[in-house]
Amino acid sequence: MAPTHTPARSDTGKRAGLDRDDIVDAALALVEANGPGALTMRKLAAELDVTTTTIYWHIGGRDELVGAVIRRLSEHLAERAIEGDTAADRVVHAALCIWDSALTNRHVTALAHREGASSLLALPMEITLLRELEVAGLHGVAARDAHQAILLCVAGFLVIALRPERAVPLGYRSEALWAEVAPHGITDATLRAQREPAELASLLPITLRAIVDAALRTVQETP
Amino acid sequence: MAPTHTPARSDTGKRAGLDRDDIVDAALALVEANGPGALTMRKLAAELDVTTTTIYWHIGGRDELVGAVIRRLSEHLAERAIEGDTAADRVVHAALCIWDSALTNRHVTALAHREGASSLLALPMEITLLRELEVAGLHGVAARDAHQAILLCVAGFLVIALRPERAVPLGYRSEALWAEVAPHGITDATLRAQREPAELASLLPITLRAIVDAALRTVQETP
DNA sequence: ACCTGAACACCGTTCAAGT
DNA sequence: ACCTGAACACCGTTCAAGT
Numbered sequence: 239m240a241p242t243h244t245p246a247r248s249d250t251g252k253r254a255g256l257d258r259d260d261i262v263d264a265a266l267a268l269v270e271a272n273g274p275g276a277l278t279m280r281k282l283a284a285e286l287d288v289t290t291t292t293i294y295w296h297i298g299g300r301d302e303l304v305g306a307v308i309r310r311l312s313e314h315l316a317e318r319a320i321e322g323d324t325a326a327d328r329v330v331h332a333a334l335c336i337w338d339s340a341l342t343n344r345h346v347t348a349l350a351h352r353e354g355a356s357s358l359l360a361l362p363m364e365i366t367l368l369r370e371l372e373v374a375g376l377h378g379v380a381a382r383d384a385h386q387a388i389l390l391c392v393a394g395f396l397v398i399a400l401r402p403e404r405a406v407p408l409g410y411r412s413e414a415l416w417a418e419v420a421p422h423g424i425t426d427a428t429l430r431a432q433r434e435p436a437e438l439a440s441l442l443p444i445t446l447r448a449i450v451d452a453a454l455r456t457v458q459e460t461p
Numbered sequence: 462m463a464p465t466h467t468p469a470r471s472d473t474g475k476r477a478g479l480d481r482d483d484i485v486d487a488a489l490a491l492v493e494a495n496g497p498g499a500l501t502m503r504k505l506a507a508e509l510d511v512t513t514t515t516i517y518w519h520i521g522g523r524d525e526l527v528g529a530v531i532r533r534l535s536e537h538l539a540e541r542a543i544e545g546d547t548a549a550d551r552v553v554h555a556a557l558c559i560w561d562s563a564l565t566n567r568h569v570t571a572l573a574h575r576e577g578a579s580s581l582l583a584l585p586m587e588i589t590l591l592r593e594l595e596v597a598g599l600h601g602v603a604a605r606d607a608h609q610a611i612l613l614c615v616a617g618f619l620v621i622a623l624r625p626e627r628a629v630p631l632g633y634r635s636e637a638l639w640a641e642v643a644p645h646g647i648t649d650a651t652l653r654a655q656r657e658p659a660e661l662a663s664l665l666p667i668t669l670r671a672i673v674d675a676a677l678r679t680v681q682e683t684p
Numbered sequence: 685a686c687c688t689g690a691a692c693a694c695c696g697t698t699c700a701a702g703t
Numbered sequence: 704a705c706c707t708g709a710a711c712a713c714c715g716t717t718c719a720a721g722t
Contacts, residue, residue, distance in 0.1 A: 256686085279715060289688055290715080296686090300715065305633060354624050355633040365644045368655070372647060382654040386661075387668040394617025401577050410528060410578035421588045424595060431605035432591070438609075445610040448675030449668055479705085502696060512707055513696080519705090523696065 256288060258296045262306045266346070269307060273402070274349035277304070304349065308358045311346045315339060315359075320366060325374035326454055330446045332367040333388045336360050337442060340396050348400045356393065364389065374450075375457040384453040391449060395442050479511060481519045485529045489569070492530060496625070497572035500527070524576075531573045531581045534566060538582075543589060548597035549677055553669045555590040556611050559583050560665060563619050571623045579616065587612065597673075598680040607676035614672060618665050 264286050269277050279300060283290040297303045318335050322328035340347040350359040357364065371381050416432040487509050492500050502523060506513040520526045541558050545551035563570040573582040580587065594604045639655040
């Protein structure tokens, strides 16, 4: 709402006195307030009281703008301390930090995810995760593979957790589809469970546990 | 290319003689040929030599069209037989069938994924997977949770595997980002590995193994 | 150096009107 | 019942022109 650029710069003579940083700030605020769909060159220009061409002059195009927005948030992302007694505990906790951060900043995360730039947002946290994997005894390709598996698992859970309310119409979501089907060879208890959404927040740590334990087991066997 | 509606129907008198099925067929062909971005009301109308309004009359809107396209492919998806000696083997294989099918039909899968309707495409295969989980001894909430964890893991891997070539500019992809960074506390071997992409096709079965084994272990302990 | 105005080539969707 | 034409409200991007 309030302009973030210093009032002292308002007397530069030129009409708007806009900074590249001001634009990125406004874009970030726009996404955080109204979701990734609101990040439009025209909406952003209107918010800043300039023409869209001004944005192009400062930034250079929508892709660059999106990248700058994600970087901006990434810089301001709080580094959380990793907790846990065992090595496996600490690895899982580092992964859950990425999950928590994604949920806290759901709109920008959704933007980054949609644009294929998730790593741009989470890189510092990914480094922390990789470090914990090395402490746990994994190195080289083994460390990278465990790292990738964990990240992709978190990404998969985020696909559902960050899915916008509207999404497809009616009920193309899993629970609705399973309510319309009566397959043979599946018990009623399971079918009933399938018709309500899983609790991702409790399912994720369990799943990560399984992946981490399996990865660390390989290092135990080859000492 | 060639019209799929029977020539016998061409003498209905009305101008185009278009069927709802013809439209869905053309839309599916459009996506499979040129990717999800090519599914546009206007492009589709041009392909069928009609106005966009004709599409609206037969289908009712873009969301319904997308749903119909996904359903169409889903019907024509080959049911593959599940292989494997042990219960865990068969569960993993059922999950890998979903992965393989997604890669084979990458464009429509990307469309379904982007629209939040992945389950609409994979439902028959998901049922097969759930059945194998029951054979393995899981029921009710436990079966659903294992099912969900497996599907979300596959979904996470697909996010990377189906990422369009263009995506974000320059290098916002993981490998490029890790090439620009030199974090402390991480060995050179690991850093070097991080700078080239992981082999998802071999990493996925290993990861699924870990999840499935952990899930089946809980049923072993409580007989 | 910084910004505007007008234009181009796209979108999805609707509405009155034709046969 | 089936289809057209014109219009509305959006997009990203570019280019000549102003100060």
